Amino acid sequence: MAQSGKRVLISAPGKVILFGEHAVVHKKLAVAASLGLRTYLHLEENETGQCRLHLPDVDIDLTWLLSDLSLSIDLKTLETGHPMDIPEEIKQQLENWMGVTTREAQRQAVLAFLYLFFVLKTDKPTSFGFSINTRSTLPVGAGLGSSASFATCIATALLVLFNHIPTGFAQSEKKDSYLDTINRYAYKAEQVIHGNPSGLDNSVCVFGGALSFRRGEGFVPLEGFQSLQLLLTNTKVPRSTSALVAGVTAKKEKYPNVIDPILDSIDKISLRCCEAFKSDSKADLAQELEDLVDINHCLLHALGVSHSSLEKVRTITGEYGVKTKLTGAGGGGCALSIIRDDVNVETTNSVAQKLAGEGFDCYRTSLGGTGVNAVILIDDSLDQAWLINADRETLEAHAI
Ligand SMILES: Nc1ncnc2c1ncn2[C@@H]1O[C@H](COP(=O)(O)OP(=O)(O)OP(=O)(O)O)[C@@H](O)[C@H]1O
Numbered sequence: 378m379a380q381s382g383k384r385v386l387i388s389a390p391g392k393v394i395l396f397g398e399h400a401v402v403h404k405k406l407a408v409a410a411s412l413g414l415r416t417y418l419h420l421e422e423n424e425t426g427q428c429r430l431h432l433p434d435v436d437i438d439l440t441w442l443l444s445d446l447s448l449s450i451d452l453k454t455l456e457t458g459h460p461m462d463i464p465e466e467i468k469q470q471l472e473n474w475m476g477v478t479t480r481e482a483q484r485q486a487v488l489a490f491l492y493l494f495f496v497l498k499t500d501k502p503t504s505f506g507f508s509i510n511t512r513s514t515l516p517v518g519a520g521l522g523s524s525a526s527f528a529t530c531i532a533t534a535l536l537v538l539f540n541h542i543p544t545g546f547a548q549s550e551k552k553d554s555y556l557d558t559i560n561r562y563a564y565k566a567e568q569v570i571h572g573n574p575s576g577l578d579n580s581v582c583v584f585g586g587a588l589s590f591r592r593g594e595g596f597v598p599l600e601g602f603q604s605l606q607l608l609l610t611n612t613k614v615p616r617s618t619s620a621l622v623a624g625v626t627a628k629k630e631k632y633p634n635v636i637d638p639i640l641d642s643i644d645k646i647s648l649r650c651c652e653a654f655k656s657d658s659k660a661d662l663a664q665e666l667e668d669l670v671d672i673n674h675c676l677l678h679a680l681g682v683s684h685s686s687l688e689k690v691r692t693i694t695g696e697y698g699v700k701t702k703l704t705g706a707g708g709g710g711c712a713l714s715i716i717r718d719d720v721n722v723e724t725t726n727s728v729a730q731k732l733a734g735e736g737f738d739c740y741r742t743s744l745g746g747t748g749v750n751a752v753i754l755i756d757d758s759l760d761q762a763w764l765i766n767a768d769r770e771t772l773e774a775h776a777i
């Protein structure tokens with residue numbers, strides 16, 4: 378295959394929501410941080426006249442002739458509304474390029490790519506082609522922001538490919554403005570994937586660090602943030618973020634007097650967390666975060682987004698005095714447990730072993746690292762096969 382032009386490795390972190398999931402959709406405050414686990418995207422420009430989209434995490438490998446990829450209406454002219462508020466005729470045309478993508482996870486990923494492609498593409502010579510290959514060390518659809526991390530990588534790749542931002546955006550003086558652009562398009566892809574996202578997840582994946590976020594107002598870096606020891610447990614129970622978000626919204630509409638105070642309490646929990654990080658005493662911080670974790674989980678349970686598997690994680694960790702809440706959309710997916718500094722390694726290992734014995738996956742990973750990044754590939758050995766086969770440490774060494 379002929380090669381020329383850009384070769385770039387892009388990566389974006391996942392996220393963990395400490396407090397405020399679901400409530401944040403309804404303009405309440407949330408607190409979240411980026412994770413050490415990331416999605417990696419290998420972008421290569423070539424002269425094949427084709428576009429290859431290879432997403433092995435969701436079993437997608439599609440190739441289109443770029444000359445075939447055209448729509449009867451220019452999507453750029455419809456860019457202001459919700460991405461899926463487009464004429465049926467256009468939806469049908471997008472549908473025709475989806476190939477044999479039958480699973481919801483596949484459909485959402487391909488649709489997000491196609492939407493951004495049509496919004497961002499610019500005129501190129503007929504020989505112009507490219508391939509996109511992604512691989513994530515995040516569990517897909519488990520509450521750790523895999524969709525926002527994927528959306529951030531795809532948005533960045535297409536913005537770089539069509540020269541809307543430079544490949545070296547992360548080192549540029551105009552970095553903040555480029556990150557805002559990436560965030561805007563990552564949000565659009567998130568809207569394609571799950572309907573009514575708050576914008577919290579993509580903001581964490583793009584900007585990294587730890588932050589508080591309110592829909593409509595954006596984010597503020599978390600003052601006094603210190604990385605916490607967390608244990609993340611993936612129950613591996615599949616669930617749909619869009620369905621869970623819609624479920625809470627329906628409850629709020631049916632029982633506003635009951636649900637609104639719950640959402641207000643969650644807002645106060647996030648506020649209290651922001652205050653706690655400013656405190657000088659680490660022991661007080663840990664104690665307070667543990668209390669807030671417990672209360673927030675119970676409120677989420679009341680909203681109907683817990684699951685028996687998540688309650689099991691809480692029971693097991695509770696036996697060791699470790700506090701746990703669901704994180705992300707819930708309904709299965711992941712739980713986070715706060716590991717205080719005075720909890721010894723043996724205890725943490727015992728908890729993790731007991732959880733693994735129940736068939737759950739446990740992750741210990743750092744919080745608050747770099748947001749989206751891109752490196753120009755000069756070494757030919759860092760090709761797409763390398764991306765697929767490299768272990769996590771090797772990937773992380775090249776991406777940050
Ligand atoms: N590595 C990936 N490759 C391709 N598509 C992905 C990848 N990761 C996530 N996606 C897309 O995102 C969807 C998962 O989004 P979803 O919001 O349900 O999960 P999440 O982001 O992991 O959880 P949460 O929103 O609770 O943090 C998948 O169904 C798929 O369409």
Ligand SMILES: C[C@@](O)(CCO)CC(=O)[O-]
Nearest residue numbers: 398399574575576705706
């Ligand atoms: C459940 C939710 O609050 C977090 C999902 O990670 C949805 C959102 O904020 O878009």
